[in-house]
Each structure stands twice: as structure tokens, then as C-alpha cells.
Amino acid sequence: MSLRDVVITGIGLASSLGEGADVHAQALGAGTAPNVDATSFAPYPVHPLKPLELDRQIPKKSDQRQMEPWQRIGVYTAGLALDDAGLKDDAEAKSVLQVIVAAGGGERDxxxxxxxxxxxxxxxxxxxxxxxxxxxxxxxxxxLAQLSNLLAGNIAIVHGVTGASRTFMGEEQAGVDAIRTAHARIAAGQAEVMLVGGAYNAERRDMLLLLELGGYLRKGEFAPVFAREAAPGAITGSAGAFLVLEAADRAASRGAKIHAKLTHVGATRSRRQPGTVEAALRGLISGFGPIDSGALAVSAATGAAGITAEEASAIATLPQVKSVATGDLVGHAVEAAFPVSVALAAAAIANGQANEAIVTGAGHWRGEGAARLVKA
The missing domain is CATH 1.10.287 (Helix Hairpins)
Known part of the structure; x- marks a missing residue:
């Protein structure tokens, strides 16, 4: 069976840099200094969300009040993606639009x-x-009010999306599998258009506690992801990213703007012995075929000890690529880390910064993923 081409027609992004694909693409191209708060949750630095005008995407105050911060981030960025794809006011399209959400647990008392x-x-x-x-x-x-699938439900309520929805819960691999499943369903002809992404609120003492108990957080000042050998660890960031994925022929028939073509998405899980993360990522990338020498590598690396160096080694095997760590721009967004990185790659291609991009991501304690995007 021949698989269909899958394209990205909508990008919704919000982070410590602000909102929108253009803002993030410009930051990626210019090497903009990150927005880091090293005092509010000291000794743990975080990338705080730049305030959003919630009314623009979540008009009802009652809807805003009943959502937790991470849900508001997700619903807001989902709205941005629908706007960007030209589907916000298309009731017919939203009746068949399927949603896949990568989400963590509810926020605690x-x-x-x-x-x-x-x-x-x-x-x-x-x-x-x-x-x-x-x-x-x-x-x-x-x-019960904090069930993760409420994000998908709130997207349906606020934006009028009435197609099927799925929620993948837990850590970075939820974001990888959300993108992978959406891509596979469209490629196989099981769906025509999908809204997929995730959201994370880093400004939570409960999540900082959980990550610190595992020894995964960085203490002290900010340092670039791949330059944390002396004090490794993740610096988390509040962020959300949603993408509208669409069958290429459908997008062409309605004259949609295409940001990039998503050609491959892969996921695996290594046993996390020394060298296995690098081998897993290299194995995924090798299945993508020849990589252009001018490709952009966008890494969702956590900064955690050991695995970050292995992810860097896997990227170094690519032919003369320019690489950027998503964490250097917006921090590590756990479940949303991979969707944010794919969105950044698509924005870079759409803005002419590259014709091809490879996205990688190794979870802080399990799971690896990779994706390939090219200019449409």
C-alpha cells in the first residue's frame, strides 16, 4: 500500500518567548537570549510563560476559570493552529477534525x-x-476534574471541534507518539486532517519536586543544553504547541498554505544502558533515508546527565547540519517537548531557514523519538 504525503498547514506555539510561529522562527534564526527566571523557584531555574491574552482564543471567562494553567496553554495554542490553518471558522472541517493530545497529570493541591x-x-x-x-x-x-483528557474536551468545547479525540499521557514519549500516530493515520488514509500537540506548565512546585526526586533538574544559573557537563540537568519551560496535519491532496484542494511536509516520525524505547540512547536515535534517523548536508537539527534534549551527551553524539553523525536545542530557546516542556520541537522545525522551514529538518528527543528516563520534515 502506498502511503499519502502528510503536510503541516497550521502551527500554534506559545512559550517564554511569546506566541506564534514567526516569533519563534525569528528567535531560532537570531539566537535570541532565553527568558529564564532563576529566583521564583530557586535553586531551580525555569522558563516562565510570557503572558497570553487568553480572551483571543478562550473568549468565555467561565471557560478560562475552570481550566488549569496547562490546559489554558493547550487550548490557546490549539486555537492558534486552527487560525493559522484557516480552519477556525470552517464548521465542516471541524466536524471531521480529529484531535490527539499529549498531556501530563492534573495540577496538585x-x-x-x-x-x-x-x-x-x-x-x-x-x-x-x-x-x-x-x-x-x-x-x-x-x-476527577483534573483528568488529562479534559484538554481534548476543552479544545472541543472552546473551538467547536467535534471529531474523535485521543489523549496520550505521561512524559516526553506522549508527545512523540501523539505526532507519530497522527502522521500514520493520515498517511494510511484513516484520517484527512488532525490537530495534534501538547502543553506543559513548568511553574509548578509539584512537578519540580517530582523531577528533583529523580535527580533530573539543574540547579543554579542557565547554561545551554549541550554545555551542562559540570552541572547537568533539565531546565523546564512552560510551553504549548499544536499542529494541524493534513493529507497533502486535501490541503492542495483547499489552497492551504503548507509550512512543511512531515515525511517520517519514529519512536522506540532503549534499555538505557550506556550507548543505547545514541544507538536508538541513530537507528531511527537511518530509516529516514539520505539527509541533506544543509539540514537543520532541532533537538528536544533534556539536559539530563548521560543521555544528553548521547543525543549530541547521534546528531553529530548527521552530515554538516546546523543544530539547535529547543531547551536553549524555551526550556524543556516534557510532554510538549517533541511537539514544540517539530513546530519549531516547521516554522524554520516555512521561514526559509532550512529546506530540511531532523527532530530528535530522548526522554529524561525512557523513550526516544525522531522526525523528518522537508520543504513542501
């Missing part, structure tokens, strides 16, 4: 978490104490 952690220090039976507090202090209704 910091006061409850803080009280539990404080009490654990003096508990005679920490296990029993923890179980009792979790059963008694957490509000079930609040937890």
Missing part, C-alpha cells in the same frame, strides 16, 4: 502536599501515615 511531606518527617509509621493522609486529605471530585 500544594498546601495538602506540603502538609503531608512535613508530617512524614515525624511519623512513626510513614507508610500508614501517608496512606491515611492520601485517603483523607485529597478531594476525589478535584481529582
Amino acid at each position: 500544594h498546601a495538602v502536599d506540603g502538609a503531608i511531606l512535613t508530617g512524614l518527617r515525624g511519623a512513626n509509621a510513614p507508610g500508614s501515615y501517608l496512606n491515611e493522609r492520601l485517603m483523607g486529605d485529597l478531594r476525589p471530585t478535584l481529582f
Whole structure:
């Protein structure tokens, strides 16, 4: 069976740099200094979201209030992508538009978490104490309101998208598989147009705690992703990215502007022994065919020890490419990291900065992904 070409006709991006594909493409081309807050969550630096005019994409205040910050970021960038693709007011298109979301868990009650952690220090039976507090202090209704698939639901409600939706939950690989699945469904003729992406709020003490417990965060001042040997670790960033992927013939028939063609998306999971991340990424890239010597490499590398050096080594095997780390521009956005990187690559191609781009990403503790984009 021959597969159909898949193109990107809509890009929605928001981060610490601002919003829109052009803003991010210009920052990528100019090497704009990142926006980093090293004090609010010290000793952990973060890339804070540049304030958004939420009313532009989420008109109802009631909708804004019932969403958590990461959901607002996602719904907002989904709206940007629909606007960019010329589909925001196309009811017929939105009736068949399928949505795939990469999302993490709901945001937690910091006061409850803080009280539990404080009490654990003096508990005679920490296990029993923890179980009792979790059963008694957490509000079930609040937890149910934080289900990750509410992002897809809010996109449907706010933007009037009534096609099928799917949610991939958890870490960087959710973003990889969201893009991979959307691409595969269109290429195989199982869908005509899809809205795919993710969102992440880095300005959360609960997520900083979880990542720090695993030893994944950088402390102190900002340093470029591939120059953190002395103090490795991720610097997270609040960001959202959604893409409208479309069958090339459908896009052509409606005269849509095509930013780039998405030719390949691959995912794998190595055993995370020394050398396996590099081998996994090189294996994915080798399946893409010959790479142009002037290609752009966009890396969603985390900055975490070991795997970041291996990702750099995999990129170094590409023929004379220019490389950029997404984390140097907007920080690491976990579930949204790969969608943000693909969106950056598409924006760079659309703005004439490259004719081809390779996107790579190794999750902070599991999962690897790669994609190839070319000028349409």
C-alpha cells in the first residue's frame, strides 16, 4: 500500500518567548537570549510563560476559570493552529477534525502536599501515615476534574471541534507518539486532517519536586543544553504547541498554505544502558533515508546527565547540519517537548531557514523519538 504525503498547514506555539510561529522562527534564526527566571523557584531555574491574552482564543471567562494553567496553554495554542490553518471558522472541517493530545497529570493541591511531606518527617509509621493522609486529605471530585483528557474536551468545547479525540499521557514519549500516530493515520488514509500537540506548565512546585526526586533538574544559573557537563540537568519551560496535519491532496484542494511536509516520525524505547540512547536515535534517523548536508537539527534534549551527551553524539553523525536545542530557546516542556520541537522545525522551514529538518528527543528516563520534515 502506498502511503499519502502528510503536510503541516497550521502551527500554534506559545512559550517564554511569546506566541506564534514567526516569533519563534525569528528567535531560532537570531539566537535570541532565553527568558529564564532563576529566583521564583530557586535553586531551580525555569522558563516562565510570557503572558497570553487568553480572551483571543478562550473568549468565555467561565471557560478560562475552570481550566488549569496547562490546559489554558493547550487550548490557546490549539486555537492558534486552527487560525493559522484557516480552519477556525470552517464548521465542516471541524466536524471531521480529529484531535490527539499529549498531556501530563492534573495540577496538585500544594498546601495538602506540603502538609503531608512535613508530617512524614515525624511519623512513626510513614507508610500508614501517608496512606491515611492520601485517603483523607485529597478531594476525589478535584481529582476527577483534573483528568488529562479534559484538554481534548476543552479544545472541543472552546473551538467547536467535534471529531474523535485521543489523549496520550505521561512524559516526553506522549508527545512523540501523539505526532507519530497522527502522521500514520493520515498517511494510511484513516484520517484527512488532525490537530495534534501538547502543553506543559513548568511553574509548578509539584512537578519540580517530582523531577528533583529523580535527580533530573539543574540547579543554579542557565547554561545551554549541550554545555551542562559540570552541572547537568533539565531546565523546564512552560510551553504549548499544536499542529494541524493534513493529507497533502486535501490541503492542495483547499489552497492551504503548507509550512512543511512531515515525511517520517519514529519512536522506540532503549534499555538505557550506556550507548543505547545514541544507538536508538541513530537507528531511527537511518530509516529516514539520505539527509541533506544543509539540514537543520532541532533537538528536544533534556539536559539530563548521560543521555544528553548521547543525543549530541547521534546528531553529530548527521552530515554538516546546523543544530539547535529547543531547551536553549524555551526550556524543556516534557510532554510538549517533541511537539514544540517539530513546530519549531516547521516554522524554520516555512521561514526559509532550512529546506530540511531532523527532530530528535530522548526522554529524561525512557523513550526516544525522531522526525523528518522537508520543504513542501
